Amino acid sequence: MSELPPTTSVRRWLVTTNHKDIGILYLITSLFFLLFGGVMALLIRLQLWDPANHILSGLAYNEAVTAHGLIMVFWFLSPFAFAFANYFVPLQIGADDLAFPRLNALSYWMYLFSGVLLGLSFFQGGTLSAGWTMYAPLNVPMYTPTIGSTGAILALFMFVVGVTASTVNFLTSIHHSRAEGMGIMDMPMFTWSILATVWMMLFAFAALLAAMMILGADRVLGSVYFSATEGGSLLWGHLWWFFGHPEVYIVFFPALGVMLELFQTFSGRRLVGRKWVIIAICLIAVQSFLVWMHHMFLTTINLEIKTLMMATTIGISLPFDLLVFALIYTLMKGRIQFTTPFLFAFGALLLFILGGITGVFLGAIVLDYEFRGTYWVVAHFHYVMFGGATALVGGVYYWFPKMTGKMYDEFLGKVHFVTFFLGFNAVYFSMFLAWETPRRVFEYNPAFQPIHQAGTVGAFVLGGSFFIMFYNLAKSYVAGEDAGENPWDYSRTAEWAVPSPPPLENWPNRPSYASGKLEFVKDYVPDGGPAVRADENGNAVTDGGDAHSNHIRAYPHWDKHPSHASIWPFALSLATGIFLFGLSGFRETVTFTLGESLAATGLTVTNPMYPVFAVLGLLALVYTGVKWGLEDFYAPPTEFAERWPFNGVEKVKLGMWFFLASDVIVFGAFISAAVFIRFNAGWRTWQPLTESLPGLINTFVLLTSSFTVILALVAAHRGSRKGVLATLGTTIVLGCTFLAIKLWEWHHEIFHRGVTISANAHGDPIQASIYYVTTGLHGIHVVGGLLIAGFLFYRAYQGAYLDDNRPIEYFGLYWHFVDIVWVFLFPLFYLF
Template sequence: MSNDETRADGAGATAGELTGGDTDHGHEFPGMGSIRRWFVTTNHKDIGILYIVTSLFFLLFGGVLALLIRAQLWVPGGLLLDGVSYNQAVSAHGLIMVFWFLSPFAFGFANYIVPLQMGAKDLAFPRLNALSYWLYLFSGLLLMVSFFQGATFSGGWTMYAPLNVPVYTPHIGASTAILALTLFVASVTVSSVNFLTTMHRMRAKGLTMWNLPIFTWSILLTVWMMLFAFAALLAALIILSSDRLLGTLYFSTSGANSSILWAHLFWFFGHPEVYIVFFPALGAMAEIFQTFTGRRLVGRKYFIGSMILVAIQSFIVWMHHMFLTGINLEVKTLFMATTIGISLPFDLMVFALIYTMLKGDIRFKTPFLYAFGSLVLFILGGITGVFLGAVVLDYSFRGTYWVVAHFHYVMVGGVTALIGAIYYWYPKITGKMYDEFLGKVSFGLYFVGFNLLYFPMFLAWETPRRVFEYRDVYITWHRVATIGGFLLGLAFLVTLYNLYVSYTRGEEVDGQVWDYATTAEWAVPSPPPLENFTDGMPSYVSGKLEFVTRGDRAATADGGEAATDGGTTADGGEIVAHDGEEEHADHASIWPFAIGAASFVVLVGASGMREAAFPSGMEGAFYVGTLVLGIGLLLYSLVGMARESFTGPTMHVAERWPFAGVENMKMGMWVFLASDVVLFGAFIGSYVFARVAEGWTTWHHLIPEAHVTLPGLINTYLLLTSSFAVVLALVFARRGSERGVVASLVTTVLLGVGFLVNKGIEWNHLFHVHSEAFPHGWDISTNIASSTFYLTTGLHGAHVIVGLIIALYMIVRARNGAYTNGDPEAIEYFGLYWHFVDIVWLFLFPLFYIL
């Protein structure tokens, strides 16, 4: 029941009015004013608000660091900070803004708006949605903790090797910052699986992929990029954490190869990240242009095609960040061409937005001003970026403030559109109208401050990046930039003040706020009810948004009409009406918060582990105790979440192309495994890179003769047999044989344990090898060959351990008939994971034991 539904006795009081909250599967769900609600909520709109509010906090945090940087640059040589403090401020500012502000800010809107635009009641996996938020929040808190552990990371936001290893950034806080970023990537992965499953399988009937609103399209492409790009970053961060905490030698070895390896891993993520940040802003910009020009986006299908093309091309341009390295001229020329090529689809999108303005009737409201300002700034950023795409010019500009200016014109230019999105969707989220005068004042301050801050950097371009010494001739430009920075900060404060005052005293609005807004979120009340749609299930079969109820083919909300901005939709035939087609979904669970908090404790403890040896004294006892406590809390929380009875949203009637025959859980597992392919691919690629750099045959001299093939061969047979046992478990489940299911799963566990025991025996033997070449054994820190062997096979072993924990839990459930009387598909989903782990081993075995 939503809080728009009245009691049957006609008293007219809603459940929310009587209890101070909404109903949640027959139970009271805390009201918006309850603190408890924000710790237990899994509702996509609440999670969206949490993302937006939290990201704005990190904006203030990163903004204060930015103002410190600008104050330092008032005069050559600096005013406030010493060298280490300045490096920390620059590094933390970049990390916070890129990771903890930009993407989460956009995904606050994505969480809130996308399900409404698609006609879904929530995301496919509400608890995973809440988990993604709590992992995000606690990763940010972990970064803040790093400031109190000697010093946070100070090697720049790109974390280039070898500055990212303990020799140059020795403090525990630097390791904590890297672990914080790792936890953030885990949040992104969980969120990506959730969004992709939802957007491909939970669209309203008749809402085909091609007719999705532009903002939803931008999020869909963003999430696909995130899935693969962040998996590469996760690999880089795991390897870096291993170098810092366990003593591996990926980036700690001498020579340029370790630096180039990091550059490849980081920029394979780093360049798609530019579009990951900008695409949601582009989608919001297009929505705002359509609404405030009263004109459907010109060339809409070409606009979408351009976004698809950019998303694909974003993964084949990363080496233009490496023109100053030792890669050969032919490769540099190739990547110069791909860089120029990726700018062409953006040209089309820019012209589409310009022609939409020219053909429409513009209303200069605050959201449009920000969106238009964003377009202007992005054009300047794009043009200056083309300079950097040319190899010869990049030789001069790289490492200077030209790059700083270009980067901010693109990235903060995207923020400009997202500020417009705040004003655009603020009435929908709060039910209150913002103050238009203050909105326009904030835009004026913002646009002037932005250009005063960043444009002088083009003129003072010979100033070196991340250095506060510069030539006296540039003093005026740097002082103008500093004044612009404080003016830009004031603009943000005016916006925050406007939002606060409008929420407390603003004019109340409902439903359709903007005259020409055509997307589905404007067809429901403002703010929307708990489960989004109370007048029936949304449908686009007739070509416009309608709400199908029992016994009534279509009832339009409040007598109005709203169509997707794509215009007509596919005629999907007759709809089977399902009023109350599902039991009410749950909206509350404490376990996502608990898992996030436990992960925070685990990583605080792990940050103190240095080079495979526990620290001594009270400090060492604190970190060891924290790590053990965190692991216990994490396991308890995971089991609690698994045992919790929770009903998520379902859509019996929906558009599911191209995944109509795949259940939500199966698709979620496939999407997760797709990211895992990139993770292992990055590890295997790192091994190949290191081996080629060392010499493919020379590599054998780094490996002891005791490293023989037999243990790997035995483990290959063990894993292949265990996969067969999982197949048998599924067969028995479908035949209704409880005993067969239990026996098969027990066999899987025993074979998996045998794999780990055999691996442990092999490792112990290699650790204690004593020969002339390896007098101290062959451990993880001996050489690059041992580091790649132990870390890559160790990552695979960690996957085996996770699978065994899941299998043990499934054995307990199988003894109670969970899969023979209930859901045998759960074994299939587990099997997908387990077979993937086995397939990975079939690649690792020849690489590390035969070749």
């Protein structure tokens, strides 16, 4: 399946992999979650109308607070920004699509079905009620025992998996597919903001993924990372905020990119200090990982480290000052057009400045002791996150003509802005005035009641303002004026050089900036040969280029066209959702009996249907994964492109590098958690849980399997089908041997020595938790590698990989990484 049905067909939206379609799906879905999270917010504000109000019970109020925070931060703000990133980044860099179109579709469907899982959690005995930061020990079953709580955590896990796919895709696309002549410093500011964002996401969301897996193990398998360890709460704080503070900039940077574009367009001026703005963005991206501990000033961390974190926190404000001054000076030197997009961008700047100033108070240790846990934090947080994201609303109006070919109603747009701005400040500035109100608590000092009532009115005004936007855009889409290619006087990015909306494959010919300006070049393509440059007379030229004879860039008149449709991203995501829904029902009150041995592991369910969903979902996952691999889907690389700093690296290999970099952080978080807990428990009090001989044998087995993968690549180079089959088969046998030894070892420890992760079992549950969960994660990676190796073996049996051995090379990168991880785990669990 490669051809797209028409946009009027439901099937089109289930199978599309085109970046513009995915962008529209992200936009519509994120706006739905805005309404979902907004309803939760209005319930909170109604509860705060009167300190004696009990519209919601205490538990329901906590669920509303948690759901509102999770939905707005994860399911609205970031996807809202990446709706524009999906649609416009390929256009701005001169690409036909993102590097991996099916991966892009997968990231969207993972996002959607994770949101469905979150919605279902309300009907599983109640959703999570631990606050959106999910602080330990409130996040463990003892305090949030419902199935819905586990369902919400697994929904967030699924969301992060989709984010990882999207991150790898955007990094590969921007670094591999920029048009000829577009250097890294020449990219539009919106694309620059997305590049910085996805670099932060690559590492920050990997830490969150690790935290979600560890928390999932605590809830589903019964491990005791966060419930029975002396430093469990502190461990969660480190893992969460190592993600959580970069997340502030992950949310803000795309909005900043929109701000930078709009300020240039509607002032008629190039950005003042553009080079320094880019440097400031890079500095902030790096520094964002060095300030997380200021969220933990009230913990037992020693004062010296807190002081260091205070200094880094204050330091990160300096590049932000540069950004603000650059924006202001750009306006001062321009002729401003007060359109709706500009008003929202300018309003975002004002709101963010106030949010940033109030955040400096929280960066000081002494003041943080006073303000922490109050509505001052809530107000600051919303002025930064939602205030900055106000620019994204401006982005909706700015790019609406390009996406639809229609102009919005300017008068209604300005009414929307005024209503939004007044409602925003009414609800959130009132929180500064009533800052002594404890956060997440609905009973407060009656003296603050008038202020909270004003905030509630403001919340309804703010929520109502979005319906003005919905009406405006719907009316304009149906009966608005034609916008033409470019309705703005001073826009300067490439998306405005094509029709509105853009055609399926974006460009009439290959876009190029080699001459210093955007041009469309028609390349000369010999019959059966690679694409080559053509001069103005259509004759081939041979200087430069990065053409691959086995990957011809497909234009409409060439033999092979790019694929734009696949059902398997949807199917794979649906299977994942079904599996996680089934998994959410485990570890509850009624024992799920498959013999006493399984019951001893702590796997329990309240409804026998949950195991059915889990098994069906797992089988569907394997089936859809195989069908994905067998599908004939063609996504050609850009033949002539700027690829610094990855010149000469093929796009799939580059994507694999980025994925493995993320996985390094995942395992790094697991190993760091093990070391942290061991230090808290007393390093010298622990002895290895198991004998070192099985681990030593397994180390030898895995290292040998790495060698056989190398031999498989050599055999493919030599065109030896039998050699490929023999060496891949040996790798599979060695991998299975590793798993068999590991399973024997686990069986021996659990059933002969009584070492389990149950807090009531014989042995040390803390040490056992770390051992089983960490080596179990590695085992899952081994199983995944064996499934891939089995697929490669099947394809090699059919004669594949002799002409193109790159799939074996990419599998080798993954397998070598898995083996290297074991080299670190072996001494940690078997020797020290």
